[in-house]
Every structure is written in structure tokens, then in C-alpha cells.
Amino acid sequence: MKNKPARVILILFLILFSVSLFSQDENYNTQVIKLLEEAESLSAKELSKRDSILKEASIIAEKHCSDSLITSINLKIAKNFKKMSMNDSTVVYYNKALQSLPEDHSQYFLKSEIYQSWSDLKNYLGDPDSTNYYLDLSLMNARISQDSTLIIGILSDMARFYSNNNRNKEAITLLQQVMDYNARHGKTDRIKHLLNQLGVCYFRINAAEAARETFFKGLSIPSDDEGVMNMHYYNNLGQLYSVHFNMQDSAIYFYHKSAEIALRNNNTYSWLVSMLNLGNCYEALEQYKKAEEIYLQVLRSQHISNYFIVKTAVTINLGIIYYHMNQYDQALFYIDEGLMMAREAKYLDFEINALKYKAFLSGYYNDQKGLEDNSELLYKLVDSAYKMNHSTEISELKVQYETEKAEQENESLKNENELNAEIIKRQKSALIQLILSLVVLVPLSVFLFLTIKKQHRIESQLKKAIADLDHQKSLTELRNRELKKANQTKDRLFSVIAHDLKSPFSTITSYLEILDDETFEFSEEQFKALVGELRLNVLNTSQLLENLLEWSLAQRNGISNNPENINLFDETQRVAKTLLPKIEEKQLTVEYLIDKNLTVLCDPQLYRNALLNLFNNAVKFTPREGSISIQAAKSKDFVRVCIMDNGVGIEEEVLPDLFKIDSNYHTNGTENEKGTGLGLAMCKEYVEVMGGKITVESTPGEGSVFCFTIPANSK
Template identity: 30%
Template sequence: MLKKAIHLLLYLQFSTLILQAQPPTMSSEWEWFNTFEDSLSSRNAEELLENKQEALQAAIDIERPDVESKISKELAFIHISKTNDLEKAMSYLIRSLEIDEKSGNEAGLIFTYIGFYQLFEKIEDYYYGKEFLEKASTILRNYDLPPLRVYLNKELGQTYWLTGELGKSIEQYQNILTYATAERIPKLEAETHTDLAEIYKNENELERALNHYENALKIFRRIESPLLTAECLNAIGNIYLIRSNSERAYENYLAALEVLRQLNGAEAQLATLYNSVAQYYFKEGNAERALANLRLANPLAQKSQKQELIQDTYGLLSKAYKELGDYQKALEYSELFKALEDFLQKEKVDRSILKMQSRHTINQKQSLIDQLELNRIQKDFELEKEKRFKDFLIIMVTLIAIILILIFTLFILQKKNNKKLKVANLRVNAQNDELEDLNATKDKFFSIISHDLKGPLNSLTSFSGLLMNHTSSLSTEEIQMLAKDLDKSLKNLFALLENLLQWSRSQTGNIEFTAEEFDLTEMLNENKRLLDKQAENKNIQIEVKNTKSITVQAHPNSITTVIRNLLSNAIKFTDEGGQIKMGVVNEKHEYVVKIADNGVGMPKDVANKIFRIDTKHSTQGTAKEKGTGLGLILCKEFVEKNGGKIWVKSEEGKGTIFSFSIPK
């Protein structure tokens, strides 16, 4: 008796000192919860109950409701997990709820709600248990404690799935996944992928389940977790077997077997795997190989003492012997299967009866919880009413202060208006300067056009004059040469006018850049076919690297104009016998079209100004082809109208790569 009194005194002194020095916080309560959960698995119920009941009585005697609430929670958790006396657990949780709500202890309240959830989970009343988890989750929104948030997300994810709320369940696991990825917690990330895979598998969404299992497998391998790696491989193999992909299923089973053979204490996992391999051989019509694996599985299942695993093995053994014609053995294992099934069914019925009895008892006490909830709502209403009155007083005082401030502000506003007028005048002046710059740019543009139009027209005039006045004195070869030159001048003039027309239409808004779906790879091939003849004249090879269809959304006419101009430009500046490559790179947010040549290239200072309208730069091609000076400006205009960017990389004497992007 003296020993018990000393033990009780020391416990209360310790608890009191802790609570006086350090009021309970959310993080300290979470630490307590984890420590206590660990102790439940290592100590027996009688010892725990004896110590806690003595401490509870002492807390009541010295009128320490905070200590009483915490010990009540501990006793409730003991009865839920150890003794299954749910009626007592309910009584302790109701007392803890009364104290926590009266004191406004939100940290304690969260773990009281978790206790209620565990209690209702025990009797499989997931709908009522879910309400307590949601209440705990609502309180936790005001606190930054990620580990507790993860715990609640996991429990909510499982409960939502059990109550048929698939969308909410997946949302909870996705929240955990986002946190685990951001904080780089690989084991949590992999376990969450596994949880999601199990849900999708049970919902028969096998492709999604497989994707999550494969993500989990990569992480388990990276963090060197062999047992979880093997379980994941087995699960992946089972999905492939369901999808009738026996070859892939067998590959995963073999990989899992190789991992498990190196581990000790993995009897249950090995037995499960051998059963899976047996199922594979049944599907392949090879009952002998199935039996060989089941003979390995049976002793391992017996050693694991997992009744459902043993039952599965018996059922598969009966099937194997039946297919091999050994009906005596088949009957023997069939009887073992049925005997174990009867035993498990009886256990299940006993548990169901116990749960029904517990549910009946707990339902009788739910009115107490409802009354406490009603009291809390009334208390919140009174607090809200008091808060509204305070808010009204604050508003009245604030209005008076605002009126006084307005009088003072009116005086200040007059000065500010004068300053704003000055700023507005400066802005107008800046806009005028900008307009002048734009006009100067336009003038420069018309200067480029007039200069470029004059060249081809002068050539046409000269060639036509020669043909008109000297036809009789010219040989057939000279006339053909003049005709070729005349053709070049006409084509150059046509290209200039085409680019000028397209540019002017875009500037005046006559082109509607409406996005449409089209195949970008096919567009590259179309432009290649269009300019193949021009390339053949210089013995240049054009290659489109893409073979697969790439569907994009953009304005197709403007994009094909850009590709045609860039490809024509590449042909122009590539020597005879050269090579041009075109392709599309799939980036994260955009597709990038690249047109590369091994031509003459250009200096860096030239590359920096080729897209600018205020600078004139036109260079003759390798076969003395003349440029319009407008093509690249038009390309930049059209790419930007489609929401993309255009740029160039070039090295003199080594070639040029033009690139432009199309947003996804």
C-alpha cells in the first residue's frame, strides 16, 4: 500500500510540474500521443490500467481537470486497443470531452476526437467516426503541425473510401503525396503511392493502380527497403496477371522472389508470393508447376500463423491436386479449407456479435455526446453574440475616427492632385515621345520596302529593255540566261510583296489568329515537299527528324508561313551539298520547332538585330540569292501572335539554328 502511495505521489508531482512549467501545445500533445501509442504495444493492459486509474483518482482529488482529461484519454486508448471494453472507453472520452470543451483546450480536443474515431472504427461505424476526424481536421487548420496533418489525412483517406466517398479519399492521399514530395520524405511518399494503388485496384482502375505501384517500387528500391520492394513487385505481378499479361506478371514474381530469398522472417510474404506464382501457372495450364510452388508456400504459411493465408494455400492445393487427378489429396485439402473457413467464419460471427453489443451500448451513450455538442454550439453562439456587440462598438469608434481622418485627408488630397497633374503631364510627354519613335520606325520600314522594291524593279526594267532592243543580236543561251535572271527578279519581288502583304494584314488586324488543332510534324513535311525543288537546285538535303504525329493548337497559316520562311532562309544560306535538319522538341510547357543548317552562319552582332524592323540587314545567299529584308521580321510577328518566342543561335562558318516555340 505504501509503495502505491509513493508511486502515485511521484506521478502527480511530475505531471503537475510539467503542466505548470509548460502549458500543453499542439506539438507537445502530438509527442505525448506518439509516445503513449508506442507504450501500448510494449506493456500489458493490467499494468497500464492499474497505474492510470490510481493517477486519475489523484488528479480528481487535487482538482486538476487538465491532468484528469489527459489520463482519461489514456485509459480510453487502453480499453480500445487492449481490453475491447468500449463502454468504459466511451465514458472516459465523454469526460475528457467535457473538460476540453469547458477549458477551450483545442490541442486536447483534437486527440479526444481521435479517440472517438478509433472507438467508432472498432465497431465499424465509419460514418459517425468520420465526423470526429473531420472535427479534428477543422481545428488543425489553425496550426502548423505537418506530422499530425499527415496522420489525419491518412485516417480520413481510409475512412472516406470505406464510406464510398472515393473523390474525397483520393484528395486526402494526394495531399500527403504533395507534402512528402515537397519535404523529401521518400518512405512516406512510397507508402502513399501504395495506398492509392490499393484504392484504384479495388475500384478496378488497374492502369492507375499500376502507375502508383511502379512509382512506389522506384522509391522502395532507392531507399533500399527490400521487404516493401518485394511486396510491391508481387502486387504489380498480380495486376499484370489480371490483365492477362502473363509474361510481365512472371517477370515481377521472379524479381520479388529474388529479393525475398535474401531476407529472414519473411515467411508470410514468401508464402503469398508462391501462391501468386501458382495462380500464374494455373492460368498457363501447368498444374504441376503450380503444385510445386504451393508445396513451398504451405509450410511458410503455417509458420506465419496467418489463418487467411493458410486457407488460401489450402484452396489452391485442392485445385492443383484436382487438376492433376489426385482426387484423394484434393478432397483432403478441400476439407482442411472448409474446416478453416468454418473456424474463421465462427470467429467473424463472434466478432460481429461483440461489435453489435458494443454498438448498442455506445449508441445509448451517444446522446451524451450530442448534448455536449449542443452545449458547445450554444456557448459558441453566446460568444459570437458578445463578439458582435464588441464589433459594433469598434465600428462606431472607427467611424468617428474615419470622419476626423477624412477632414484631414481632404486637405492633403488637394496637394496630391497637383502632384498627379504633374505626373500626368510627364506621362503624356512620354507617350508623345513613344509615338514619335513609332513613326520613326514606320518611316524606317517604308525606307526598307522602297529600297527593296527598287532593286528587283530596276533589274526587271534592265532585262526587259535588253530583250526588247537586242533580241536579234542575242544568242539563245544569252536569252535563256536573261530569262533565268528575269525569273529570279520576279520571284524575289513576289516574295517581298507576299511578306509585305502578310505583315500589313497582321498590323491592321485583318488576320484573326484563331487557334486550331493541326499536326505539326505533317506541316514540317509539307514545307519540305514545297521547297524540295529549291533545295535540289543546290544539292541540299532536307531531313525531318520527327516521325510521330505531334498535335498542337495554334493558327496554322501563320505557323506554316514561319516554317516556310525559315526553311527558305536556311536553303539560301547553305552551300551546295549542305544539309538542313528540322524537328520538334517536346518541352514541359511548350513545343519548340528547330530548323538547323550547316551553312555560312552569321556574326553575333548580326544575329542580335535580324528580328528588328528599325535595322536593315539583308545578305546575299550562297548562290547570290537576294533577300527581302522582311521575312524574319514577319516570322517574329507571327510567332509572338501565337504566344510563342523566336530566337537564333549561329556561328560564322559553322551554321545556324533557328528556333521558335508554340505553347501547349
């Protein structure tokens, strides 16, 4: 019992010591992260300083931090060496990053990043086989990590690599996958960039129409970069129209747009390239004065010396247009200047072009020896153009940075020794500070943790309540809209009943009163006319009641569709028989252009109802001795039935609302036949229930064409 307080104190001391060590590790992690942030904030001109900071972070991490953090630091150091073109040191740190991988699932993500960076290095060194190999490794590990963002990033790199190595069809396939992913995640800015790459790939495989469609699609997407992306689109469209379509005027417009955006954004290189291409278009159009003006404007730019390739191209092009303008002395001056620049920079294509025109000029000056020498040199250059590779470039890179690599490694060793001494000193003071501060920090941290947790719980409940209210509000608004629409339909129905049903009954009542009037004497002709009018009103009222009942039934229970195979000609004749008295009365000519063996798959009653309404309207609105035509034609899976007349026609502004139940359009027939206002709305419902569509074309004074589609018989 006497030793109990001592044991309690010992346990408390061990707990505090363990916590202090944990906190100290956390302190090292924080220190490393701050160093990484400081390194990332440095500009591209401060690569050496960035290297020192990253080395310091690496030393701390290797002694005190997790494997994943060590791997990340080694990867950053490798990337920094790559920016400094210290390729051997880059490889060393890529290997260090691989060796420090953690033994958990996160290793696949990190390994994928390392191989992706390694592929960048191999691509920079001009080794396409190794680039492809490391990209495949990177993609394999990314898929194991199941990180979709990483996978899409690697697919984007692969697409760019395929495009740059003339594997454009493979690049197109990958770009379409990447665009689908970005479309699903609403990344429109990224899609705009990808569409430009896709258009370039189509351009390279001579799919000009696909390239044009892709470029214009990309242009239609808004961006937040002050039009900089559009600058590239316009420049690519200029090349497309100039090279593939040979439409130089259109190309000039696009190059002008690209140059304007480049000038507005102080993008000197893009402005120079757009102006160079603009001059090329005028040269192709043989507008040499215009081309000369633009080329001279480019040469006089204060920044042209920074872009030697553009300066070389413009100088040679000036010589060429002066040759075409018969200004041979100036042509020779610029061709010689451009040839010297091309040789200095080893621009083989430019040198070939310049030599060709130098040979032409030798012929003009009757310099036979110059002509022979230039021609022989030209043939040699053309032959060697097919045999060049990247081996010389790679060797030069290795020699160039061998000395710098040794100096950097010596400096790194010196920095490492100094940092080790500083770290030991910091560790001693940090331990004392942590033990003293833990007594206050631990209770305070627990209190803060509980407070924040409670606050998060309250916020979560509040968000859920707000979401429920928003959902209820949306449902209420939807129901209100549906109710409003139902009320409008109901009002329209009551209006039809109040007007169209009341009016014929009033007319019938008036006729019956006349017949009942004993004082009025009728001739036989007057009696027949009165009975005829009475019969017509009864028929119209009957049709109105039938349409109202059908519409009411459809609104309550819906219209049932029972499709079966029917002969279209027979069903059409069946409908025609019901309208035969009206047709004969008005002496109309009806033509049936329907194959007698044509069968369709539809509900026969719905077909007859739809055709009856349309046929009846054609009879009603066609004047005496007019003509009506009913045609049917099969197209793939549907049959299109059309009813055409040469009647009164319908005004264009009425057509969009003609099939709506709430349409206010009413007109009588050519012999004052009444309409119900519901027939066309019902037609539309019949046709849509059968799975078809209904359309109308009409010209006032010339007639109307109503067409609807129904499913064809699959057999």
C-alpha cells in the same frame, strides 16, 4: 518600527511558501510525465502493467495537474483499453477525457484527438456510420484549432476509411490533398506511403492506367526502410498486371520481387502472400506444375500455421490444380481439407470455391447424391454471401470481454486506494525538501537563466553575421559567373571582328591592288569576274557589320518588340525580293506554301530580320538548281514558319550549339559565300523576343529545316 523585521520575515515566508507550492505542482507534472513515458516504453504484451501505470498517473493528475494534462492521460488510458479490447472501459475514458477539457483554445486540439480515437474504435467495431460521424467531428475541431499537422492526419484517416468502405473516389480526392501538403513540407517517405494508397484506390475503381502510373511513381521515390515499402508496391503491381491487364508474365516478375524483399526483411506474412499470388499466376497460365511447386513450398513453411487464411487458400488452390491435372484423388483430399478449414474459420468465399470443385469431383466419381447435395449447399452459400453483416461479430466482442472488464475495474479500484496513501506520504516529505532547497535553487536559477539568455543573444548575432556572409558570398559568385559569361561573349565578338572582318577587308584590298596595277592587262571576262568577287566580298562584309551592330545594340539596350497584325505572305515576299538576285544567280527554285490570308501578331521588323537570316543561309548553302521551300502552318495560338532546303546540311554534333554566340562553327556557302557567325544567334534572339522558339533539323548531304514560332492573330 519594532514590528518591521517581523513583517519582512512573514513576507519572505509567504513568498517561499508560494514558490514551494508552485514547485510542488511542477514536481507533480514531472512525475506524471515520467509515468507516461514509462507506460509508452512498455511492449504490446505488457498492456496490464501499462494500464496500472496510466491509472497512477491519472490519480496524481486529477489532484494536482492542469486540465490539458488530465485530458491527455485519460485519452492514453482509453487507447490502452482499446488495445486490450476492453471497449466499454475505452468509452468511459473517452467520456472522461471530454469532461476534463480545458476552457481555452487548446480544447479544440484535444477534442479533435478524442473524436479521432473514438472513430478508430467505431471502425474496429464495424460501425461505418458512427466512424464517419466522429471523423467529421474530429476534422471540424481540428480546423478550429488551426493545427495543420492534425488536420492532415485526420484527412489521412478519412481517406483510409473511405477506401475501406468502397468510397474510393472520395478517398482519391483526400489523398491528393494530403500529398500536396506533404510535398510542400518535403516529406518524401510519407508521400511514398500515400502514393501506394492512391494506387490501390485507382485499382479498385478500375482506373488501371492511373493505378500503374501511381505505383511506378511511388517506386521511384527512395526510402530508408530497406525496401519494405517497395515490397507492397511490387505486390500491388503484380495484382494490377494479373487482374486488369491479364499480363501474367509481368505479374510473376513483380510477385518475385515482392517475395525477395519480404524474405530479406523476415516478413513472413508478406512472403506467404506474394508466393500465394505467384502460384495463382502460374495457375492462370495453366502451368500447373510450377503452381504446385510454389503452393507446396508455402504449405511447408514453418510459420504457415500462424496465418490460417493463407493456409486455407493454398490448400484449396492445390486441390484445384490437381483437379486440372486430372489427379482427382489428390484433388479431393486437398479440397476436403480446405473446405473443413474454411468452414472452421468462416471464410465464406473460400468455402464457396471449395464446394464448386467438390461438386465437379462428385460428377467425376459419378456420385449423383454428392453432386446434388454440394450443388444445393453451394447455391445457399452464394445467396447468404450477399446478406451477411457485422452484427454477429459485434455481439461476440461484447460478450467476450464483459468479464475481463469487471475484473479490470476491481483491480483499478484497489490500485487507486493504495496509490492515495502513498501520495499523501510523498507530499509531506516533498514539502520539507522543497523549502530547504529553494534558498539555494532560486538564486542559482536566476543566474543560469541570465547566462543562457546572454548566450542565446550572442548565438543569434553570430548566426545573423554568418547568414549575411553567406548571402554576400552567393551574390559575389553570381556576379563572377555573369562577368565570366560576359567576358566569354566579348572574346567571341573580338574573335569575329579580328577574323571575319579582317579577312574580307584583306581580300578587298588585294583585288583593289590588282585593279590598280597598270602592268596587268584584263580581258573583259576577267574584269567582270574580279568585280563580281569584289562585290560579293563587299556584300558579305556589309552583312557582317550590320549583324555586329544589331548584336551590339541588343546587348546594350535590348531588342524592342512592337507587335502588330501583319500579313505573313506579304512580309515573306518582301524578304524574298531582297534575295531575288542571289536566287536567280544560283537558279534556285523557291516554293512559298503560305496562306495568302494568314495574319500574325508580331513585330514586322523582327520577323523580317529572322526570316532574312534563315532564308539567306538557305540560299547560301543550297547548290545551283537546288530547291527551297518556305511553309507556314497555324497551330492553336502560334504559327510555325519553316525554311527547308536540299543543301549541304549540318553535322549532328554541331546542332546543340548552333544558336549560341560563342559557337565556333563556320562554313562557307556552296559558291564560297562567307558567313558572319552571328546570324543564327541573332535569329534566336529575334524569335524569343517575339515570344516564340526556334529549332533545327539537318542531315549532311540532304539539307536542313529551320523552324520558328510566332504568335497567331487572336482574331
